[in-house]
Amino acid sequence: MELLFPPDSPPLHVIAAAQIAAISLVTNPTLDCGSPPTLVHASGLINGSIMRLDSGLGRSSRAHAVLWTSICCKILFGVATEYDAVLSEFVATYGKRGPTFEVLPNAVVGKVKLRFAPEPSGYLHIENNEFVDNFLKDIETLGIKYSTVTYTSDYFPQLMQMAERLILEGIESKCRNNSVEENLNLWKEMIAGSKRGLICCVRGKLDMGDPNKSVRDPVYYRCNSTPHHRVGSDYKVYPTYDFCCPFVDAVEGITHALRSSEYRDHVGLRKVHLYEFSRLNMVHTLLSKRHLLWFVLNGKVEGWDDPRFPTVQGIVRRGLKIEALKQFIWEHGASKNVNLMKWDKLWAINKKIIDPVCPRYTSVIEDKRVLLTLTDGPKVSFVRILAKHKKYEGAGERGVTYSNRLWIDYSDAELISVNKEVTLKDWGNVVIKEIKRGENGNVTQLVGVLHLEGSTEVRKKGRFYSVGESDMRNLKRGDVMQLERRGYYKCDAPFVRPSKRVVLFAIPDGKLNLDDGSIVTPNNKTEV
Numbered sequence: 001m002e003l004l005f006p007p008d009s010p011p012l013h014v015i016a017a018a019q020i021a022a023i024s025l026v027t028n029p030t031l032d033c034g035s036p037p038t039l040v041h042a043s044g045l046i047n048g049s050i051m052r053l054d055s056g057l058g059r060s061s062r063a064h065a066v067l068w069t070s071i072c073c074k075i076l077f078g079v080a081t082e083y084d085a086v087l088s089e090f091v092a093t094y095g096k097r098g099p100t101f102e103v104l105p106n107a108v109v110g111k112v113k114l115r116f117a118p119e120p121s122g123y124l125h126i127e128n129n130e131f132v133d134n135f136l137k138d139i140e141t142l143g144i145k146y147s148t149v150t151y152t153s154d155y156f157p158q159l160m161q162m163a164e165r166l167i168l169e170g171i172e173s174k175c176r177n178n179s180v181e182e183n184l185n186l187w188k189e190m191i192a193g194s195k196r197g198l199i200c201c202v203r204g205k206l207d208m209g210d211p212n213k214s215v216r217d218p219v220y221y222r223c224n225s226t227p228h229h230r231v232g233s234d235y236k237v238y239p240t241y242d243f244c245c246p247f248v249d250a251v252e253g254i255t256h257a258l259r260s261s262e263y264r265d266h267v268g269l270r271k272v273h274l275y276e277f278s279r280l281n282m283v284h285t286l287l288s289k290r291h292l293l294w295f296v297l298n299g300k301v302e303g304w305d306d307p308r309f310p311t312v313q314g315i316v317r318r319g320l321k322i323e324a325l326k327q328f329i330w331e332h333g334a335s336k337n338v339n340l341m342k343w344d345k346l347w348a349i350n351k352k353i354i355d356p357v358c359p360r361y362t363s364v365i366e367d368k369r370v371l372l373t374l375t376d377g378p379k380v381s382f383v384r385i386l387a388k389h390k391k392y393e394g395a396g397e398r399g400v401t402y403s404n405r406l407w408i409d410y411s412d413a414e415l416i417s418v419n420k421e422v423t424l425k426d427w428g429n430v431v432i433k434e435i436k437r438g439e440n441g442n443v444t445q446l447v448g449v450l451h452l453e454g455s456t457e458v459r460k461k462g463r464f465y466s467v468g469e470s471d472m473r474n475l476k477r478g479d480v481m482q483l484e485r486r487g488y489y490k491c492d493a494p495f496v497r498p499s500k501r502v503v504l505f506a507i508p509d510g511k512l513n514l515d516d517g518s519i520v521t522p523n524n525k526t527e528v
Contacts, residue, residue, distance in 0.1 A: 002026045005037035113255045138312040190223040193236030319490035319507030324350035348510025359388030359395040370413035372446045377404025398471035413443045428452035
């Protein structure tokens with residue numbers, strides 16, 4: 001059977017009942033808002049089969065209602081116990097409703113045609129093939145499937161004709177009282193790229209008293225002699241975003257334009273419906289592409305994909321999963337109110353996605369490590385194969401080296417006293433027999449003996465791995481892992497040779513402010 005209902009009001013009682021009864025039910029949220037839900041059977045439409053439980057309850061039935069409530073509570077308690085797994089899945093899907101998104105106005109199912117905003121990471125603000133290519137890479141990273149790629153430059157001739165038409169109609173600007181002939185002459189100077197033309201621009205004569213300053217005689221065309229990345233030096237005049245987008249949308253059959261409110265309809269073109277939403281702002285973050293460009297041009301960052309940048313490629317390189325970004329946007333909704341969001345919420349969502357599946361490794365801080373020597377430890381190092389994630393087999397396995405010389409964190413070493421028993425993770429207990437200190441009193445070395453039969457329940461836990469355990473040399477670029485007791489990391493540069501370090505970027509978890517990348521060195525020696 002198929003269940004039809006409006007997307008903003010699914011009949012939860014019907015869906016829950018179908019899941020409990022193990023009835024195959026296809027949910028189809030395509031009805032208009034306010035429409036009653038409808039069941040469709042293979043034999044045809046089932047009318048009147050979905051109703052509210054209180055639809056037939058009159059005032060004289062209050063006593064019956066109390067009785068039935070008591071009975072239903074007992075029944076529901078039994079249902080909740082017997083069908084806990086089914087109901088848990090149902091609650092996970094429908095229990096916490098996200099924000100309500102408005103239905104696209106005048107949208108026809110199967111005929112909606114959208115345009116992706118051409119400014120996701122600042123790339124298209126600079127006319128260069130590198131930025132155009134990266135724009136497409138951004139879309140691919142976001143998992144967006146598109147039907148075709150078009151270029152505004154393909155419409156330069158038509159756009160110039162339209163601009164000339166507007167000049168002939170007497171559109172005013174600073175030179176509001178110029179004659180049509182004067183404006184046409186200046187337009188020709190711009191087309192030629194002359195000295196006079198380079199200081200001119202074409203403005204639309206709109207309402208200078210409009211409270212929205214962006215529509216007070218907005219610029220439609222600018223003169224620029226820099227060669228274009230696709231058409232070379234064929235043109236010296238280029239349309240602005242606000243001028244060309246409505247034209248191209250109308251010509252290419254776009255039905256709905258999703259962008260902020262400065263978009264305006266233009267006379268004489270096929271109507272494109274506007275779905276407006278507010279700009280998303282993040283605390284303590286520069287999102288203006290013009291400001292971010294300064295960091296790129298002045299070499300303050302590696303590029304637009306620098307992991308500190310709030311660009312699509314930047315945050316993905318840092319370790320953000322696209323699923324987390326989508327969930328964050330879904331929870332935020334397409335609001336028209338100006339919002340200031342915190343990064344910790346986004347990274348907390350990301351942690352919930354990566355934590356159940358990412359492999360675990362262990363490392364110690366290179367300049368804060370202490371050597372632990374086991375006098376009765378194995379004279380010859382050996383390797384054991386352990387799970388990378390004890391609760392998720394899909395993470396795979398890793399080889400861990402065991403030796404009589406181990407590195408542990410200084411923070412652990414300074415808490416240990418002589419004859420104390422500590423636990424080496426995934427090995428067993430060790431009794432510390434000697435603590436060596438330097439001239440400044442800091443711990444420099446520990447000496448101990450194995451006590452593998454000792455209890456591991458109440459012992460202090462240490463670490464037996466090297467600066468970075470040897471299996472980390474198998475990491476690939478883009479791998480996400482957890483360094484136990486340190487946090488989550490993403491591999492940016494994998495192991496190539498012992499002299500070239502593996503580079504890991506720390507992934508924020510919504511709790512700690514980790515603003516710099518971290519570097520660890522995997523040691524492929526058996527003696528650690």
